[in-house]
Amino acid sequence: MTRIGFLALATALPGMALAESHMAEGGAALSYGERPFFLIDAMEEGALKDKLMSCQGQTPERTAFSIAHRGAPLMIPEHTKQSYVAGARQGAGIVECDVTFTADHELVCRHAQNDLATTTDILVTDLAGKCTTGFTPAGEGADAGAECRTSDLTLAEFRTLSPKMDASDASAATPEEFQGGTAPWRTDLYVAGAELMTHAESIALIDSLGADFTPELKAASVEMPHEGFSQEDYAQKMIDEYKDAGIDPSRVWAQSFDLDDIKYWIENEPEFGAQAVYLDDRYEAEDDDEGLIDPNDPSTFKPTMQELADLGLTYIAPPMWMLVTTDEAGGIVPSAYAEEAKAAGLEIITWTLERSGPLAEGGGWYFQSVSEAIDDDGDTYAMLDALAQDVGVTGVFSDWPATVTYYANCVGL
Incomplete structure (x- = not known):
């Protein structure tokens, strides 16, 4: 069977599948807009381009494979009402609010404190x-x-x-x-007219749009505890705002770069901890080189993938470049990191497509491990296809979710 043939067999994981009612809800009609077609036109001729071209008449459907990274910040100010609405209108099944806190310890949506x-x-x-x-x-x-x-x-x-x-x-x-x-x-x-949001307001909005949630607990810029507000208080308050809103835990993928936050949720909020997402940033460890991960050398994975799984972790989320490398023919293939994660039974989410700008010069930071295979905007879909088909990721964050939504709808994810 060809690679494209395998795509028809892909199905969403139970934990990532949107409830049927949420597929039909939401006050905004879904639309791809022009960008997916611009990217497809730029692709090299081949089976993947032919497949994506064949879907031009399809009706957009919301998909949990498409995750709105800060909303739709390629063109709309991030973490605003308008950005979240745009991401949902582009078919993102999950929308992200990065969570931090104010002087009076109220939770708001900002990428960094x-x-x-x-x-x-x-x-x-x-x-x-x-x-x-x-x-x-x-x-x-x-x-x-x-x-x-x-x-x-x-x-x-x-x-x-x-x-x-x-x-x-x-x-x-x-x-x-x-x-x-x-x-x-x-x-x-x-x-003009873009509006900031609290975390609680984002929950109500995203729910009304028919999407689900992936809040990220951001590292504090202030020393913790902050005026009696501890890291545990912070982690708990984020979860409490979903509980107060009556949101089913199965609709929430709580994220953190701090493994201690993940452990806290697993131990203290197990229903939410079951879908907690560890954002793996060990590629930029600061204490010593022993913390640095070489994506193609499993001996550097400390803790190992199996050790992470043994903690009760289900989802791991590294940047895209950690998951791929190139083969002798210059094709994009899974890295050892990706293979080890799958072998340990971890589900993989990755970030961030459509954040690098034009790809004519190798794609920058997010494409650094496959830069020799990236030379124009059409390679956006080559990267996405490799992540979906060869690595087997569960979801992809994007700054313009329509790109991922179109692909997922076309290939049956």
Whole structure:
């Protein structure tokens, strides 16, 4: 049987399958838009392109294989109401809110506790004086910069900010100039009117859109415990907001880069811990080289995949490049890391497609292990196909979920 033939046999895992009612719910009609077709047109001729071309008339369906990474931040400010709606409209079955906290320990959706200087207008508001580190202009070889944390503000103050695309102008002489810097392959077209969200508000919105949830508990920029608010309090509060909203645990994939958070959920909230997702970042260990993972050398996997599985872990989520390498013919194939994870019975989710910008120069950080096989935007689907078919990932985060939704719908995932 050909590789494409195998695609018809693919089925969603029980834990990742959306309930039938959620497939039909949601006030927004699903739409692929133009981007999947732009990428397909750019592909090299072959069986995969032919298969994807054959699906141009299909009706979009929501799929849990497609995960909205911060919403749809390729074009819309991340972690905003509008970005989440766009991700759901593109058929993402799961939508991500990165979770951090304010000075009064309220949970809000931000990629990092200290990213307000680049993701909001705080530096040009009266709240600029509350930033951990105020604006410093560029000069004498140093870039312009500032550090503004959600923990610098109360929830009421946070709500007054206006979101923007995550960007800054390193050459800025003023806070106003620092607001720029949006990459040319992104856009500021959809910034006006974008709205920040609390974690609880994101739950209500995503539920209303017919999608499920993958909140990520972000590392605090402040020392923990913070004014009596411990790491365990933080991890528990995130779960409590789903319980308070009446969300079935089977619809929640709680994420963290901190293995201790995963252990906490497994031990204290087993229904939620059963689907907890360990975001594996051992590729950038800081303490010593023994913590660094070589994706093609299982002896560096400390803890090993089997040890992670023995903890009760079900899902592991490394970046895309950790899961693939190239063979002698230059094709994209599974890495030893991917093979070991599957052998231990771990399910794999990966990140992040559509985050690297144009792929003409090898795809950057997210494609670093297969850069020699990446030379244009059409290779977005070559990478996705290798992850889905050869690695066997359960889901893929994307900054523009329609790309993954189209593929999943076409091949029957």
